[in-house]
Amino acid sequence: MLFLPKPYVKVLSRRDFFILTLVILIGQIASAFLVLSLIVSIYTKTGSNLGVSGVILSFAVPAFLLMAFSGLIADIFDRKKTILVANTVIAFVVFVILLTEKLVYASIPLSFLYFAGNSFFIPASSAATAQLVRRSQLLIANTIFIFILAGGVLFGFFAASLVQYFFDNMATLIVCEMLLILAIIFSLLLPPLPPRSARSISFVKAIGHVRKGFVYIMRARVVWFFFLTFALMQGIIVFAVTLSPGFFQDVVGLSIGTTPIFVLPPIGAGVVFGVLLINRVKNREGMLVSLGVWTLGVALLTLGLMIKLHLTIDGLLILFLVPFLFLLGLGVMIIMIASRTVIQKGIRHDHQGTVFGANIILASFMAVLMSPLAVLMEDVFGYINLIILGGVLFLGASLVFAHIGNKWKF
Secondary structure, eight states, X not given: OTTSOHHHHHHHTSHHHHHHHHHHHHHHHHHHHHHXXXXXXXXXXXXXXXHHHHHHHXXXXXXHXXXXXXXXXXHHSOHHHHHHHHHHHHHHHHHHHHHTTTOGGGHHHHHHHHHHHHHHHHHHHHHHHHHSSOGGGHHHHHHHHHHHHHHHHHHHHHHXXXXXXXXXXXXXXXXXXXXXXXXXXXXTTSOXXXXXXXXXXXXXXXXXXXXHHHHHHHHOHHHHHHHHHHHHHHHHHHHHHHHHHHHIIIXXXXXXXTHHHHHHHHHHHHHHHHHHHHTTOOSXXXXXXXXXXXXXXXXXXXXXXXXXXXXXXXXXXXXXXXXXHHHHHHHHXXXXXXXXXXXXXXXXXXGHHXXXXXXXXXXXXXXXXXXXXXXXXXXXXXXXXXXXXXXXXHHHXXXXXXXXXXXXXX
């Protein structure tokens, strides 16, 4: 960790936070291995964005249905136990997927069960991050948390694509299972993480306590504004993921098996740069979100117009995509870190599991909405026109964010 800035080293040197970070990282990588395995399997057999949408819905719907309950669980029971049980359950589900790997019709239902278990892991681990650092370290802790979430998925997709390319789908699933077993082992090393000081609390009282917390949040316009922004951003990511296999195959000329190998490194570089940038820019979170949204708008509009006006060289479009993908990773990282930091600063510790659970419910609703919408809009507008439209909308949204940020002073 010698290459990291001292504040990051100080936070990561806290043993328990470091272990939790490893558990989250391993879990994200494992999930990426599973998702890539399912997407490749389904898209290869269907050749349709709709098939990809089905895979995405299989992990978005469980979160939408269960996250309110799982968030409340994270605010009542020991978060270490919740993390441990969730990892154990999803490891068992992957074992069953391995046994039924040849049965394509079983993939999506089993994926549903996997992400149902994962729905209990996310709010518990998310709330636990604030439990293991000082309040003054929240921005750095959130930077690390979001970086691990995004970086783990990106690295996981990249590594899974290599395994998939050189071996087969079965090998990808075996690596996923091994990673989950490792996550269980590290989970055992976590300290007890009780969310409340009270030894016991009734379910009815807990619900009432949570209700009061949400009343406060909805009255705090800055908090709910970032609450919506954080969830919407995840929905937009799902929108892009749904269309990625078809776009890179039909427009760029890359097969679904090789796309992650070329696409993920520049996105990952943008994510890393975003992590380094956000803690050096001394500005309010609202302005940071506006900057991130503006970055996405510029990237999308530039790429769309270049392709539309035939300004790219035939066969070398992938080279023009490198700066575009870098800016996507940068913009998304800035938006998500800034948004999550405001949410965590604005809510009480004992509400954090429920609030982040609710945020994932909203994000899951966005995913359930955005994934089929992506398929529909691509059919209506086509890939290139959709990219241009997205760029215009993001640039307009950045002006709105900047105006509201100045008006509300955040």
